[in-house]
Amino acid sequence: MQPHYFIGIDGGGTKCKALLQNSSGDIIGQGLAGSANPATHYGLAIESITQACERAVLDAQLSASALRYCHVAMGLAGVSLPSVKDKMLLWQHPFATIKITSDLHIACLGAHNSEEGAVIICGTGSSAFMVHQGKHVQLGGHGFTTGDKGGGAWIGVSATRLCLEAMDGLSESSPLVDDLKQQLGCQTSSAVVEQVNGAPAVFFAGLAPLVIAALEQHDAIAVRVIQEGADYVSRLARRLLSEGAKKVALIGGLAPHISPWLANDVQRCLVQPLYEPAFGALILAKKR
Structure with a gap:
């Protein structure tokens, strides 16, 4: 009898992770690939999901043909839009x-x-999400051009805007301005604009580590950006609590850098996540 397997997919705007589990409940392989947001690039998302699963199967020392025996649950950025989910199905x-x-x-x-x-x-x-007494509540996740405060892309683009204002002499400068110019290989504001104009979310998210490093040095521009992002995240948390949530888990690569800046009442309601998102997808994959 052919064994069956489960794969949990965590597909975000930057990377896609697959966890492979056997029928005994053991994690036997994992794979990583690139961006898997079908709302921004359907073809790339399909490619990344497939690659991540293939790599997880190979990591488990199984043949590629094992994919046909895998029951896959995938949590993807962008599928909250009905048209995107329908296309994926x-x-x-x-x-x-x-x-x-x-x-x-x-x-x-x-x-x-x-x-x-x-x-x-x-x-x-x-973005924010909760399940309470069978009710789903989703907040934010509108994209860095129209929201997503506290996310890496928003941090990158917000810091770039403030640095450009400082370069134009419209606001106080800080060492982050020179850090940004060095990162982009630019010396003038017009050169910076040429580099960033029309850039995707992944590009701006790549600037977030620059802002976080400056934050550790109490850089004025970095502090201003993170304070605004943290205020938004605090408001998200309060809305979830008002809808019935008892505790909130703050997750994602920027969570450790945002959490110290959250309001005190929000920090008291935070809990550590038990498992990573890809494991949550495995839970879904095994549900009948």
């Missing part, structure tokens, strides 16, 4: 079965190891 995938939900949903499942709970993600973007 039409994909002629190579797996046994698929389930598709948002990256927020699997993050919540993993963080609390339960259907009940609340999370705020601070990664490439920012």
Whole structure:
């Protein structure tokens, strides 16, 4: 009898992670690939998901043909838009079965190891999600050009705007201005604009580590950006609490840098996530 496997996919704007589990419940492989947001690039998302799964299967020393025996659940950025989810469901995938939900949903499942709970993600973007008494509440996640404060792309673009204002003599400068120019290989504001004009979220998220490093030196521009982002995240948390959440897990690569700047009442309600989002997708994959 052919064994069956489960794969949990965490697909975000920057990277895609796959966890492979056997029928005994053991994690036997994992794989990483690039961006998996079908709302911004459908073809790239499909490619990244497939690559991550193939690499997880190879990591488990299984043949590529094992994919046809894998039951896959994927939490993806962008599928909260009905048209995007519908398009993904039409994909002629190579797996046994698929389930598709948002990256927020699997993050919540993993963080609390339960259907009940609340999370705020601070990664490439920012967003919030909770399940309470069967009700789903989703906030934010509107993209860095229209929201996503506290997310990496928003941090990058906000810092760039403030640095350009400082370069034009319209506001106080800081060492971050020179750091940004050095990172981009630019000396003038016009050269910076040429580099960043029309750049995608992943590009601006790549500037976030520069801002975080400056924050550690109490850089004025970096502090201003992070304070604004943290204020937004605090408001997200308060809204979740008002909807019935008891505790909130703050997750994502920027979570450790944002959390110290959150309001005191919000910090008291934070809990450490139990498992990563890809594990939450595995929980979903095994549900009948």
